[in-house]
Amino acid sequence: MALLEVENLEVRLKTVRGMAAAVRGASFALERGERLGLVGESGSGKSMTALALLGLLPEGAELAGSIRFEGQELVGLAESELCRLRGDRIGMVFQEPMTALNPLHTVGRQVAEPLRLHRGLSNPAAHEAAVALLDRVGLPDAERRAHAYPHQLSGGQRQRVVIAMALACAPDLLIADEPTTALDVTLQRQILDRLAELSEESGMALLLISHDLGVIAENTRRMLVMYGGSIVESGPTAAVLQRLAHPYSQGLLGARPRLGAGRGNRLATIPGSAPELAEIPSGCPFAERCRLAIDACRAAPPPPEPVGPGHVARCIRLDAAGVRP
Amino acid sequence: MSDLALSFRRRALGHASFAVGGALTLLLLLAALVSLVWTPWPFDELDIPHKLLPPSAAHWFGTDSLGRDVLSELLAGARTSILVGAIAVGIGVVLGTALGLLAAARRGSIEELAMRFSDFAFAFPAILSAVMLSALLGPGIVNSIVAIGIFNVPVFARLTRAQAKAVWAREFVLAARAAGKGGFRITLEHVLPNILSVIVVQATIQFATAILAEAALSYLGLGTQPPQPSWGRMLNEAQLQLLQAPRLAIFPGLAIALSVLGLNLLGDGLRDLLDPRLARKR
Numbered sequence: 001m002a003l004l005e006v007e008n009l010e011v012r013l014k015t016v017r018g019m020a021a022a023v024r025g026a027s028f029a030l031e032r033g034e035r036l037g038l039v040g041e042s043g044s045g046k047s048m049t050a051l052a053l054l055g056l057l058p059e060g061a062e063l064a065g066s067i068r069f070e071g072q073e074l075v076g077l078a079e080s081e082l083c084r085l086r087g088d089r090i091g092m093v094f095q096e097p098m099t100a101l102n103p104l105h106t107v108g109r110q111v112a113e114p115l116r117l118h119r120g121l122s123n124p125a126a127h128e129a130a131v132a133l134l135d136r137v138g139l140p141d142a143e144r145r146a147h148a149y150p151h152q153l154s155g156g157q158r159q160r161v162v163i164a165m166a167l168a169c170a171p172d173l174l175i176a177d178e179p180t181t182a183l184d185v186t187l188q189r190q191i192l193d194r195l196a197e198l199s200e201e202s203g204m205a206l207l208l209i210s211h212d213l214g215v216i217a218e219n220t221r222r223m224l225v226m227y228g229g230s231i232v233e234s235g236p237t238a239a240v241l242q243r244l245a246h247p248y249s250q251g252l253l254g255a256r257p258r259l260g261a262g263r264g265n266r267l268a269t270i271p272g273s274a275p276e277l278a279e280i281p282s283g284c285p286f287a288e289r290c291r292l293a294i295d296a297c298r299a300a301p302p303p304p305e306p307v308g309p310g311h312v313a314r315c316i317r318l319d320a321a322g323v324r325p
Numbered sequence: 326m327s328d329l330a331l332s333f334r335r336r337a338l339g340h341a342s343f344a345v346g347g348a349l350t351l352l353l354l355l356a357a358l359v360s361l362v363w364t365p366w367p368f369d370e371l372d373i374p375h376k377l378l379p380p381s382a383a384h385w386f387g388t389d390s391l392g393r394d395v396l397s398e399l400l401a402g403a404r405t406s407i408l409v410g411a412i413a414v415g416i417g418v419v420l421g422t423a424l425g426l427l428a429a430a431r432r433g434s435i436e437e438l439a440m441r442f443s444d445f446a447f448a449f450p451a452i453l454s455a456v457m458l459s460a461l462l463g464p465g466i467v468n469s470i471v472a473i474g475i476f477n478v479p480v481f482a483r484l485t486r487a488q489a490k491a492v493w494a495r496e497f498v499l500a501a502r503a504a505g506k507g508g509f510r511i512t513l514e515h516v517l518p519n520i521l522s523v524i525v526v527q528a529t530i531q532f533a534t535a536i537l538a539e540a541a542l543s544y545l546g547l548g549t550q551p552p553q554p555s556w557g558r559m560l561n562e563a564q565l566q567l568l569q570a571p572r573l574a575i576f577p578g579l580a581i582a583l584s585v586l587g588l589n590l591l592g593d594g595l596r597d598l599l600d601p602r603l604a605r606k607r
Contacts, residue, residue, distance in 0.1 A: 056502055059432060080507070087505030094503075099496040104518045114504045165504060 003172060003205050004030040004053070007066040011048045011229075014060035021280065022048040024229040025065070025301070032172065033203040035196065037220030037237060039210055039252070043274050045229040046209045050175050053207075054092060055082040069173070088118040091166030095178040097159035101150040107161045108134070108146025114168040133164040138194050156187040163195065170202060177209045192219050213253060217241055222310075225249045228275055228285025230301070235311030245305075245313035245323040248286045284315070292317040336598055343594025349587025356403035366394035368401035369552040377570050386576055389559070390566055395573065399580055401554035405466070406584060409548075410535040412470045414528050417477020422524060424478065425485025426516065429493055430508045440486065443479035450476070452541060459547045469548035473538045477531055484527055488520040522599035526592050533588035540581050556581050 011023035023045040030036050040046045051057050053067055055074060067074040069085065086092075094100040101110055111133055112126035121129065127146065134142035137160040150158055159179065166174055176195060180188035192208075196219050199206045210216055216223050216237065223240055225233040225248065233246040244250045251270040272289035281287060283298040290297065296316060304312040307323055315321065337343050360368070365385065372392030380387045386395035421443075428439040449457070455472035462468050492498060493516065501511050542548030543557025551558065556577040563573035 054503055056499060083505045083507050085505070086503055092500070092503040094496055094500055096496055100500045102497045102501070102515050102519070105514075113501075113506075117505055117510075162500065165500070168504075 001071055002029040003032045003034075003070060004207075005066070005068040006049075006053070007068075008064075009049065009052060009067065010062075010064040011045070011052050011057060012062040012064075013048070013058065019062065020276075022061075022229055023052065024280070024285075026226070026229070026231050028224055028231060028234065030173065030205050030207060033199065033205055034222065035199055035206040035208065035220045037208050037210065037216035037223035038226060039213060039216045039223060040226035041211055041252075041274055044226045046226050047177055048229075049226070050092070050177050050207065050209055053175060054086055054090060055079070056086075084118070087114040087166075087171075088169045089172050091169070091171035091174045093159075093163050093166045093174065093176040093179045095181050097155055097162050097182060100162050101158060103150055106147050106149055107153065107158075111146070111161060111164045111168055114165065118169050130164070130168070133168055134161065136198070137161075137164045137167065138190070139164070156183055156191070159183060159187075159191060160194075163191070167198065167204075171204060173205045173207065174199070175207045175209070178211070179208075180215070181210070181212075188215070195219070213241070213256060225252070228280045230285050230314065232286065232315070233307075233311075233313040235308065239308050239311050243308065243311070243323065245307040245311070245318055245321065246286075246315050247290045247292055247317070247321050249313075250321065251289075290317075292320045333598065337594075340594050340598060342590040343598060346587050346590025346592070346594050349583055350591050353403055353407065353584045353587060356400050357407045360397075360400035360404050364394070364397035364400050366397045368393065368397040368554050370394070377566065379570075380572070387570070387572060389570075389573055390562065395559075395576055398554050398559055399556070399576060402556040402559065402577065402580065403584075405549055405553060405555045406536045406539060406581075409466065409470050409473065409539040410532045413473035413535045413539075414477055414531050416471075416474030417481050417531060418524065418528050420474075421478040421481025421483075422485045422517075424482040425487075426489055426512050428482070428486045429489030429516070430512050436486070439482065443482040446475055447479040447483075452538070452545075455538075455542050455547050464547045464550060466549045466553060469539055469542045472542070473535050476538070477535070480531060481524065481527065485520065485524065488523050489516045492516045492519045522595075526596040526599065529588055529592035529595060533585040533592070536581065536584050536588070540577075 006029070007027045009023050009026040010021065012019045013022050026045070026049055028036070038046050038049065048057065052063055053074070055077065057063060063075055065075065069090065074082070101107065108127055108130045111130035115121045115126040115129050116123070131142050131146050134146055139145055139157055139160045145153065145157070153161065163179070179195070180191050183191065192215060195206065198204065208216065208220055220237050223234065223237045224231045225246060227248045233240060233244070233249050240249070244253055248270070254268045255270060257267055270289055275285065275288065281298055283300055284290070284293070284302050287293040287297040294317065302314045302316045304314050305316070305318050307313050307318065370393060372388065374392065375388055376390055376392040378384055378388040384394050384396070386399065388394055389398070424439045424443060428436040454475055455469055458468045458472045498511055498515055501515055539548055539555070540557035540560070543555040544561045546561065549555035549558055559577040560574055563577070566573055
């Protein structure tokens with residue numbers, strides 16, 4: 001049994017123009033200790049997927065489908081049961097370390113919080129454990145910094161604190177939503193490496209969410225590409241990146257800035273813009289921007305087509321995209 | 326932390342409205358405290374032969390139409406003002422903040438219910454609810470405290486709800502929820518500490534309003550009853566001698582005005598000092 005099994009996940013959000021589907025029929029599984037990447041642009045539904053896993057969707061959102069964590073169904077689970085899982089079995093790291101910490105509490109206290117909450121540790125024991133955690137995530141001089149307030153730390157240091165908080169109870173699954181987007185590139189690498197090491201050490205599964213194909217390529221073994229609320233391509237990271245099948249994935253790779261491209265070369269882009277959630281067509285969500293789209297693409301959601309071993313793309317024009325001979 | 330406290334003290338003393346407001350408020354507190362152990366004369370001692378005396382060495386602020394020492398009455402009146410203000414604002418802060426926090430945490434129908442209730446309470450001005458309460462239960466200091474307190478509940482409920490909702494929308498609350506905390510703990514540990522300064526500032530300003538309301542109620546004869554000392558009642562009694570002895574109205578009037586001014590300035594100063602971002606925007 002996989003650690004996490006998501007089937008046909010549907011998330012609808014309340015907007016001024018009525019309910020809009022943010023996630024439409026996403027299905028994936030995550031094994032114990034596995035590192036899975038979820039890539040997509042802003043508004044593709046990747047953050048909503050993450051929040052849905054924790055039952056933290058915004059007010060008025062509707063959730064359908066199935067999320068099984070160690071066989072336990074999370075959809076429709078009581079809030080008190082979810083509270084018991086959150087922070088204990090499932091940890092989450094947020095994108096903005098500047099705002100993810102309470103400005104009024106010392107960081108040591110915030111890291112100790114989950115331990116007091118879920119493990120019932122006394123204050124001194126929790127503090128000691130918090131210092132050890134801060135040390136483990138690579139915060140230098142952890143003993144002293146545990147008494148610091150968030151504003152006294154740099155962005156990278158704060159993100160280490162946020163990660164220490166998420167790791168406090170040694171969760172089975174860590175969801176990291178763009179954990180390094182707000183940080184500079186060298187820090188990004190250090191923190192991602194540390195996350196990967198921690199996952200290796202403790203057998204913790206990692207769901208890494210990013211808009212950056214490079215980050216996904218270096219830190220995950222399997223990946224999902226999300227567009228317009230659907231998972232359009234999935235498979236082993238190496239195989240997928242070697243042979244990007246879905247026209248959207250190809251466009252995403254093509255749009256990466258490259259060193260040495262020379263002055264005056266415009267960055268390649270995907271024509272059009274990401275669709276408004278409320279306006280995503282019923283067929284392939286990418287059809288409106290796809291140069292290969294035919295009428296059949298707009299008629300119905302494309303079924304998963306095999307590309308390679310474990311590698312699947314939801315596209316009926318794979319032959320035209322040059323994937324199949 | 327200590328250098329934080331030090332810089333706060335330096336900024337506080339340099340802030341004009343905070344310093345002036347603090348001094349006036351301190352004077353009010355001091356008057357009330359002193360009156361507990363000492364007044365020049367017993368504040369409720371009638372001395373008809375010596376009525377309407379002008380200020381002298383024996384009676385610094387003179388005597389009133391029943392020969393009571395005005396200074397003693399003023400000092401003792403401060404006591405009443407502070408008692409009514411503190412309890413009434415206390416009622417408002419405790420009930421209102423609880424209601425606002427509940428509304429922000431639970432949303433939905435509970436929020437609707439709490440806010441409609443506070444709209445309902447807000448619809449009755451303090452004076453009107455005091456008149457109602459007096460009609461029902463008879464005039465007196467307790468009823469005026471309850472009436473002013475009820476009037477303060479929606480003030481704090483609305484403020485707290487708006488502020489708490491803003492905190493709930495912040496990412497560290499989402500992070501706290503992701504750490505498995507329930508609504509109650511988040512409210513106590515994350516929301517309340519982050520809005521406390523706003524509540525303190527509002528409480529200071531409401532304190533001024535409460536003093537004013539108490540004086541108004543006593544002036545109308547609905548609040549403090551004799552022989553309990555009250556600035557509002559002194560004003561009421563002074564109007565009969567307004568032409569002969571205007572000072573009888575001027576002294577309590579000044580006491581009320583200075584107290585209200587002091588508390589308002591203190592509230593403004595506190596707001597600037599506790600939330601420097603707001604100060605810059607103004």
